[in-house]
Amino acid sequence: MYFTSKIKMPIRKRLKFAASLIVGSLALTGCLVNLESPQLPPAAYVSIFQGSTAAPAMDVFANQNRVNQSPLTYSQIIPYSAFFTGTRDFRFSAFNSATALLEKNFVLKADSVYSIFVADKAAGIDAILIKDIWKDPVAEKSQLRFVHLSSDTEPVYLEISGSTNPLIPESSFKAISDFKEVNKGNYTLRVKSKETNAILIQTGTLEIQGNRVYSLILRGLSAESTGDKKLDLQLVTNYINY
Structure with a gap:
């Protein structure tokens, strides 16, 4: 990641x-x-x-x-x-x-x-x-969207630890979700196959801070197991509300 x-x-x-x-x-x-x-x-x-x-x-x-x-x-x-x-x-x-x-x-x-x-x-x-459309973030919350840029990865969904429902229910290649509100805290984010529910990739424990707007980008190739082109997650901070 x-x-x-x-x-x-x-x-x-x-x-x-x-x-x-x-x-x-x-x-x-x-x-x-x-x-x-x-x-x-x-x-x-x-x-x-x-x-x-x-x-x-x-x-x-x-x-x-x-x-x-x-x-x-x-x-x-x-x-x-x-x-x-x-x-x-x-x-x-x-x-x-x-x-x-x-x-x-x-x-x-x-x-x-x-x-x-x-x-x-x-x-x-x-x-x-x-x-890029988001609400002004507040101290106790952030906003997160998911961007699917892995050309050989099947449709997926994004889970966030502590929630029973997917944060992003479905995403296919070149899909970009809306920004979703998330409480600040420490989370694990999991990208799962829509077809099999298998975990394709996940973060470690990730601190999501308040007053932030983020993009989580799925990039790389499932076919690559090593190197910088392998399947990976990249977190981008779009905005900080000081």
Whole structure:
């Protein structure tokens, strides 16, 4: 299981949001230059997760503007960054290559928050845009969603210790659940086969903290038993409510 670093993201407060971005201007697309200016143009906020086992280290572009300065590799994430709104042409290519592996248009709306997940497909790669919608978390609770990015893993469901009902009743490849509210505490999360109820993978004891919004990502391949491409779980912190 792999944990990514925490991402601060004060939602619905665009100036405060932009000032808190971990990478600052590193992943800004279209250069919203002065984050302190009261006349910033409308912006959307987008994170990009590289979940394709088949993809090389990549460059990401939006309308010809490079999003990342260093290669984006498998299991890495570009934190939420500011993008101009409207139809944006996202291009994914091998690092330092002019040839696109994938080119896809996404519509971004002002003051909205999105995640893009890069995933495997039969030939090449795919990218999935999802609008991130959660309630403001409170001290005693968090919110968690499940993202299924394992191309050779059957439909699954997600169990959380201490509950008799699945947190996520069903998820198939490239499915992204809504955020579900969870009491803060220590839990074990189990991914089980929808067909056989067998445990495919589980976390150790995991602390779910209050005032947080998380994504739990199932990535890798069931066919791989070793190496960084084996089936694994990765926990991403989308938002911390300070």
